[in-house]
Amino acid sequence: MTVKLAITGKSGSGKTTIVKAFMQIIKDMFPEKSILLFDNDLTGELGHSFGLDIRNTIYGIRSGKHEYKTGIPDDMTKQEFIEWAMEDIIVQLDENVDIIVSWLVGSKDCRCPITKQINDAVYKVINRYDIVIFDCEFDLKYLNQLVDIEIDSTLIIARPTEESAHLAKRIEEFSSKYAAGSQLGVIINKVDNNNPAVVYDLLKKYDLDVLGVIPYDSELKNNPMSKESKVVQNAIKEFYFRLNLPQVKK
Numbered sequence: 001m002t003v004k005l006a007i008t009g010k011s012g013s014g015k016t017t018i019v020k021a022f023m024q025i026i027k028d029m030f031p032e033k034s035i036l037l038f039d040n041d042l043t044g045e046l047g048h049s050f051g052l053d054i055r056n057t058i059y060g061i062r063s064g065k066h067e068y069k070t071g072i073p074d075d076m077t078k079q080e081f082i083e084w085a086m087e088d089i090i091v092q093l094d095e096n097v098d099i100i101v102s103w104l105v106g107s108k109d110c111r112c113p114i115t116k117q118i119n120d121a122v123y124k125v126i127n128r129y130d131i132v133i134f135d136c137e138f139d140l141k142y143l144n145q146l147v148d149i150e151i152d153s154t155l156i157i158a159r160p161t162e163e164s165a166h167l168a169k170r171i172e173e174f175s176s177k178y179a180a181g182s183q184l185g186v187i188i189n190k191v192d193n194n195n196p197a198v199v200y201d202l203l204k205k206y207d208l209d210v211l212g213v214i215p216y217d218s219e220l221k222n223n224p225m226s227k228e229s230k231v232v233q234n235a236i237k238e239f240y241f242r243l244n245l246p247q248v249k250k
C-alpha cells in the first residue's frame with residue numbers, strides 16, 4: 001500500500017528543503033522502498049533543486065503540448081494513451097527515487113473526459129510506489145483538483161511569525177476537508193533557538209496543532225539552490241515518530 005505525505009504552505013516557508021529532507025530520511029531508513037516526488041507547486045522549484053529543468057509535465061499531456069520521446073503506438077485508446085504519456089514524463093533521480101511535475105491543473109468543475117482520464121492515470125502512477133511525497137501549492141485543494149486521493153499525513157510548513165502562523169491556520173481550515181480522517185498538523189520552520197517563547201506564544205494564540213519544530217539553518221545561505229540541510233534532516237528525525245509514515249521496527 002502506498003504511503004502518501006503532503007507538504008503544504010506558503011512559498012518561501014521552506015517546503016522544498018523539507019520535502020528533500022524527508023526523501024533522504026526515508027531513503028536511509030528504507031533503502032528498498034520506491035519513492036515518488038510529486039511536484040504540485042507552480043514554481044517547479046523541487047526539480048530545480050536537483051539541477052533539473054523539467055519541461056514535460058502532466059499539464060503538457062492535458063493540453064496536448066507534450067513532446068514524446070518515442071513514436072506514438074497505434075491502436076491505443078485515449079486512456080491508454082494518457083497512461084503511456086504519464087510514464088514518459090517521469091524522471092529518475094536515483095535507483096529508487098523518481099520525480100514527476102504537474103504544473104497547471106484543470107478545474108474539478110470541468111466535466112470534460114480528460115479530467116477524469118488524467119485523474120485515473122495519476123492515481124495509477126501514485127499507487128505503483130511505496131511512498132509518495134507531494135510538494136503542494138499552498139494547500140491541498142490544488143492537489144485534489146488533479147487527483148482525488150487520500151493523504152496519510154499532511155504537514156503545513158509555517159515560519160515563526162505572526163503572519164505565517166495566521167496563514168497556517170487558514171491553510172489548516174482550507175485543507176481539512178481534503179484530509180478528513182488523516183493526520184493534519186503544522187511544522188514550525190526556521191526557528192531561532194535563542195527565542196523559543198515566540199513560537200509558544202503563536203501556538204497559543206492560533207491554536208495550531210504543531211507536530212514538530214525545525215531550527216534555522218544559516219548554512220542554507222551558502223548553497224540555496226540545492227535546498228539540502230543536515231540541520232533540517234536531524235530536526236525531522238526528532239519528531240518523525242509522530243507522523244503517519246513508515247516506522248523502523250525495534
